[in-house]
Amino acid sequence: MPDSGIDLNPAGTLVMFTDGVAEAFNADFEEFGQERIVDLVRAEADGPAVTMVEAPVDAARRQAAAGRSPMTSRSSSLAAARSGLDR
Secondary structure: OOOOOOOOOOOOEEEEEOHHHHOOEOOOOOEOOHHHHHHHHHHOOOOOHHHHHHHHHHHHHHHHHHOOOOOOOOOOEEEEEOOOOOO
8 A cells, every 4th residue: 555644734733533423323313424523623623632533522422322323333533733843
């Protein structure tokens, strides 16, 4: 497999989620969705990276619990933040 990379701007943050977060269902069997993840990450963009990860995961879990449908897929998330210091 070829190597690939991502360039983060100084003070940039990379946030990743597995499909288990996007595929959390509510009582009407509607998925939580990628757009909601993006909206919640952007809403937390000025805060710490951990909040950018926790906000969508917590909201997806609440949606699944309200729908009495546990998240059917395992979910993982990761945030990597650059300090803005170039060495």
